Amino acid sequence: MFFAEARVRVFIYGQPVDARKSYDGLYALARxxxxxxxxxxxxxxxxxxxxxxxxxxxxxxxxxxxCSG
Structure with a gap:
């Protein structure tokens, strides 16, 4: 997969999360x-x-x- 560097940002969640969360749970955290x-x-x-x-x-x-993990 190709990402244009000027367009893609990386956001890092500042607290530890439960690694068993599905993409729905991570989606909710991001949102x-x-x-x-x-x-x-x-x-x-x-x-x-x-x-x-x-x-x-x-x-x-x-x-x-x-998710990729």
Missing amino acids: NEMKQDPLSGHLFCFINRRANQVKVLYWDRSGPPG
């Missing part, structure tokens, strides 16, 4: 806690409590928002 639009094409990063896993929420405009 309600971060006050950002998860359908904007930007990347939203979430780190678990032990800081050994990262989940990235993104939307590539081909369906519902997805």
